[in-house]
Amino acid sequence: MGNRRVYFAATAIALLLAGGSADAQQYPARPIRLVVPFAQGRGPGSRRWGWFWGGDGALPPGWWHRTLRRVAMALVAMASLAAGTVFAQQYPARPIRLVVPFAPGGGTDIMARSISQKLSEAFGQTVVVDNRAGGGGTIGTETVVRAAPDGYTMIIVSGSFAANAAVYKLPYDSVNDITPIALVGETGNAIVLPLSVPITSMKELIAYDRNAPGKLNYASTGTGGFTHLITELFNQLAGTKLTHVPYKGTGPALNDLLGGQIQVLFGSLPSTVPLIKQNRVRGIGVTTARRSKAIPDIPAIAEVVPGYEAVLWYGFWGPKQLPKSIVTLWNTEIRKALKQPDMQQRLANEGLEPSDSPPERFSEVVTRDVAKWRKVVKTGNIKAGS
Secondary structure, three states: OHHHHHHHHHHHHHHHHHHHHHHOOOOOOOOOOOOOOOOOOOOOOOOOOOOOOOOOOOOOOOHHHHHHHHHHHHHHHHHHHHHHHHHHHHOOOOOEEEEEOOOOOOHHHHHHHHHHHHHHHHHOOOEEEEEOOOHHHHHHHHHHHOOOOOOOEEEEEEOHHHHHHHHOOOOOOOOOOEEEEEEEEEEOEEEEEEOOOOOOOHHHHHHHHHHOOOOOEEEEOOOOOHHHHHHHHHHHHHOOOOEEEEOOOHHHHHHHHHHOOOOEEEEEHHHHHHHHHOOOEEEEEEOOOOOOOOOOOOOEHHHOOOOOOOOEEEEEEEEOOOOHHHHHHHHHHHHHHHHOHHHHHHHHHOOOEEOOOOHHHHHHHHHHHHHHHHHHHHHHOOOOOO
16 A cells, blocks of 8 residues: 555656646746655655655565665656756747847948848747837847846847947946957948948048048937947048037938938947948948948058057847857757848948957957947047936
């Protein structure tokens, strides 16, 4: 009778554990108690000095008890393994929010919408782009830093992410409060002007500003943002005094540039190349060390202003403590998406060199750029709100 009790107890445990696998995403969420309905062997309460389970007072313990104990322990281990496996197989189980910390129409937004389509197909769940503009990208960024690390709130950022860290006293650490996922690639920005402005080259731009300092207004994606700092770097090296007018993103800035309210914009190549090719704006320089393959007729700024270089990059990250399995999945699918022929053609048209690198590369790029932009901020005495 004692053997039967032990056998049925172990069987019941196995059924309960198997049934719980359906809720593997939540289970186990706390320590598990495994109840043995008999007194402990080799201790107080055991009347027969059993090796493992004795003390039932009916049959002497022995090989059968030891075997059932091992079976029960194995079932617990198998259930825990099954829970982790089911979680990995079921992610993502609902739509994912991809935050873009700028207004629609800019380079980051364009990149997000291109890649999100590929990720939606790969995941079998919709990746929804959510534009959270403001603060040069800090508002949307903080939203993701504070999000749960469950893989359902992610973000794509540009070089502004590192630039902000050089200007603002942020409520988060740009290196230690995130989980790097993937560096999408590197590109540059282009100096663009409205067709109504009678400036056709960088030399003319510099000469015009020196004759009328501060008369030309330049737009940025926000104080402390990437476009702000790369234009200030130009001011420092070229000796110009272009006047800063911050916006909430490249999209609104481009609209005012096209309308003639703003005279200069160092806009991202993904957002400006189409307009340059359509002859809607005039491009006079690119920020990369060499000319861009997307617009090879436009010179690099360094050809006129020695030492000037500003590299724009795009990258994905998630909240701190994001599970490694989710990081690996995203990194793998992003790299696959970037290798697809239509994506490679699109990126080439926009002047972006795709990256095929592990998450660690993203951390290296952020650390490098934070140090670079801190020097520009110090030299220009740039402060939040300036």
